[in-house]
Every structure is written in structure tokens, then in C-alpha cells.
Amino acid sequence: MAIENINGCIGCGICVKTCPTDVIRLDPETKKATIKYPADCQICHLCRMYCPVDAITITPEKSIPVIVSWG
Numbered sequence: 001m002a003i004e005n006i007n008g009c010i011g012c013g014i015c016v017k018t019c020p021t022d023v024i025r026l027d028p029e030t031k032k033a034t035i036k037y038p039a040d041c042q043i044c045h046l047c048r049m050y051c052p053v054d055a056i057t058i059t060p061e062k063s064i065p066v067i068v069s070w071g
Helices: 014-017 044-049
Strands: 024-026 033-035
Touching: 014 024, 014 044
Parallel strands: none
Antiparallel strands: 024 033
16 A cells, blocks of 8 residues: 555645646545555655645655755
């Protein structure tokens, strides 16, 4: 699973709009974000960064360290 802890989701849809690989969808019944295609997540963190209520957490097994180029 790429993203966990969506219980605080307010259903704004910002994560759906910011996801470049289209893995997040709003559930029509609960009106909350759900991960439909976790294997396709590219771990870009855009959903987490733009979530206005900080409801998204990237799980450690999917998180990658930030690489900084000094060259």
C-alpha cells in the first residue's frame, strides 16, 4: 500500500487532482479518497504535500530517501 491513514480525509479531491499516475480516486459512497492502484504509485509525495488536512501518510516500505545532487 502506498498511502495509509486516509481516515482524516475531507473529500476535497486535491490528492486526486495532483496525482500524476492517477492512482487515487474518491469513493462515491464515502466521498473519501481511496487508493485504487497502489502498485502504480511513483512515491512523488504530491498527494501528501498538497493535502490540506494532512490526512495522507506514505508508508515506510514505499518511501524512498530524498536524493540530492551536489554536482
